[in-house]
Amino acid sequence: MPELPEVEAIKLQLGKFLKGHQIVSVEVKNRKTFQGDEGKIIGGKIAETRRFGKVSVIDLDNGYSILTHVKLTGQYIYTGPHLLNPKPLSSKVIGGVPGRHTMVIFHLDHDGKLYYNDIRRFGWIRVEKTEDVENEPFIKKLGPEPPVVKKFTGKFLTLNLFKQILSKSGRPIKLVLIDQERIGGVGNIYANDALWLAKINPKTPAKELNQKSVKDLYEAIVSVLKEGIKYGGASELAFVTPDGTEGKYQKHTLAYGRQGEPCERCHKAIIKKFFLGGRGTYFCPKCQK
């Protein structure tokens, strides 16, 4: 599932392409995907885009906002005057746009279009009053986010806050990192890589980490998320950005997806994979004891 760097990339491009466009009409092909009254957003002009954890918010100038979570396989693709000379569409956009997986089409002024494709159909789009966005239960419950982007409207995770969060949990550290109600935006890929970078075993109970490990882990999280942002996110499953291209972080992962390969740091052990809380967990048995 897209994590902070991937959703940040989606939010930034949605902002770049959509700002100034007016929504002319909305074609909803799957009612389960689109919740709320599309009539409220017709005629609205896109003013701003924001992100809360893995949720993107598109604010209109008429008091309404569009909230969206792409979940496993949701894709936004823009075509129109704000993207001249687009690159070829990624092969991950199965069926193209519009195509058999297109769930919603936003028709914009000046012949712009924003397509929402979703193969597995877990993603959602919701219309809401802008003033109510921050009172959404899932936004209120969202944990503080590591400080990796300058422009952010939510709470930031400080080292002190991180220490407090870890000291209260006896669960394996990796499961605490990916719990969105404790820390916002970190998912499976970046949690695996941050633990490898900080040389911490994913199974270690959070509260048993010493001060140095906590600080190393905090810095590692910031570092891997920044790398993720630099490479435009990781394109596993269906992740593409609204310009129709893929991120490149998957070519630069530290431990994630590297089972069977030698560890890049010690060159002595082979990265192992096991399941923790149902999620693929990758670690070096020598570096991460």
Ligand SMILES: [Zn+2]
């Ligand atoms: Zn190693």
